[in-house]
Amino acid sequence: MFKTLYYNKFKYKLYVLDCKKKKLGRLSTLIVNILIGKYNIFYTPNWNNNNKVILLNINKIFFKKKKKYINYTGYPGGQKIKSFEYLLKNNPKKILLHSILGMIKNNLLKKKIKKNIYLYTNKEKVIINNKYIKLKL
Template identity: 40%
Template structure:
C-alpha cells in the first residue's frame, strides 16, 4: 500500500479579518510597498496558498509624507490615458503627490499584486489615506511597524 507523504493542508475559511495600520511617514516607497504587498498576498503565514484570498486588511496613513530616493521627485512620471485621441496626461511625482498622494502608494502596490481576479480582490483590502484620519477605528486596527 502506497502512502502519499506530500499532503497539502488547506486551511478552512475563517470569517476573522485582521486589520493592520501602517504609518508611511518618512518611509521609502519601494520598500514599504513590497512589504505591504507581501502581507496582502499572505506569504507571511504558514498556511499560504497562492490561489486563496487572505483575510488581512491594511490601512496606510500619512501617504503624502512618503519618500523616494535619488532624482525621482523630478524624473518619475505617472501616465494615464482617457482612451480618446490626444488623451494622454503625464505628471511627475511632485505634482501627483500634491494632487492625489494616495495614488502613488496604490499604484506601486497594485503593480506588485497578481494580475487576475485574486489580485483585484486583494487590492480592495488596501485603504490609503493622506493624513492620520481614517474611518476604520471601529475595526480596532493594530499598529504594524515595518522596518
C-alpha cells in the same frame, strides 16, 4: 496527519503602518507580501487571506523628484505626463495604489485584495477599534 484547510476558519489580521519618510518601493513590496499572505504560515496562492492594511500619512512618502507618471490613451498626442510632486499634492492615494496593484498578479483575486487596502492622509481621522499589528519598515 494532514489536515484540510477551510477558508472560513481563517481570521484576518489588521496591520497598521505609518508611511512618513518611507521609500515608495520598499513600502509597496512589504504591503503586497502582507496582502498576498506570504507572511502567513498557510500560504496558498489561490486563496485570499483577508489580511487588511491601514496606511497612515500617505502624503509624506519619500521619493526621488525625477519620477513621472505616464498615461497613454492610444491616440496621437494622447500621452499625458504628470510629475509625482503634482500627484502627491492632488491625489496621493493614486501613487501608492498604482505601485501596489502593479506588483499583484492580474487574476480574480486582485479585485478582492484591492478592497483590503485602506489609505489615509494626515488630514483624515482614523478610528481603529480592533486589535492591530503595528509594522516597522
